[in-house]
Amino acid sequence: MKLTLRDGCKFIVIAVLSFPSSEVFSYHNNLEPISVVQGFCDAEFNGVRDIRFKFTKNSPARIKKIIKKDPELEGKVVFWDADTIFVVSTFSVNGVIQEKGKVIVPVVYDIILATHGDGVRTRTFVKNCTARRLVKYNLTNQAGEWRIYDPPLPYISLGALIKYYRNEVRSIPRDAKNAKKYTDVQRSAFKKLEEALTFLERVSGEKDYCANTVPIK
Numbered sequence: 001m002k003l004t005l006r007d008g009c010k011f012i013v014i015a016v017l018s019f020p021s022s023e024v025f026s027y028h029n030n031l032e033p034i035s036v037v038q039g040f041c042d043a044e045f046n047g048v049r050d051i052r053f054k055f056t057k058n059s060p061a062r063i064k065k066i067i068k069k070d071p072e073l074e075g076k077v078v079f080w081d082a083d084t085i086f087v088v089s090t091f092s093v094n095g096v097i098q099e100k101g102k103v104i105v106p107v108v109y110d111i112i113l114a115t116h117g118d119g120v121r122t123r124t125f126v127k128n129c130t131a132r133r134l135v136k137y138n139l140t141n142q143a144g145e146w147r148i149y150d151p152p153l154p155y156i157s158l159g160a161l162i163k164y165y166r167n168e169v170r171s172i173p174r175d176a177k178n179a180k181k182y183t184d185v186q187r188s189a190f191k192k193l194e195e196a197l198t199f200l201e202r203v204s205g206e207k208d209y210c211a212n213t214v215p216i217k
Helices: 022-029 033-045 060-066 158-170 184-204
Strands: 002-006 009-013 086-093 097-099 102-116 124-127 133-142 145-149 155-157
Touching: 033 086, 033 102, 033 133, 033 145, 033 155, 086 158, 124 184, 155 158, 158 184
Parallel strands: 086 155
Antiparallel strands: 002 009, 086 102, 097 102, 102 124, 102 133, 133 145
């Protein structure tokens, strides 16, 4: 168990190999690139934050870039309330292709929201609907196991994100507004968590939320 400071608040990161079911492992042991990507996308879509430890490999260039921001976890555990993410309604994995000697699995997402900025107190949600977005997952074989190389940004379902925020809001201390006990930064973070949950629940209740929007590119 580790304590990580994020925006002045302590968050507990529990053992990184806490996968929700043996089904995720069965995908990876299959050794088929399409099955690896399917398992990875299923897990992130359903809110598994540490799935990147098992399914991905970062290039030296990416490690050098992200280690400045996240020296402990090297970007392999996603903070749903602070990191850059996309919120999606559905996704589909579309076969395997070879492109310039690389093994690639294309995945199509239906995006609802994007985020702007990072950090619990400063990140915001942006309405960013699109009919389709194609994302290419590059794979590399490491000792007989396929891994996603330099994985794209996370794509998570609205339902999983709401569940995450509800748990975070439940963990807010009852006396969170006590200025003598909590700093301005901490109280601001608590407030942003509550505001984000309210917004996401409102989006969930709007059947035509993505109607008449300009698609992202």
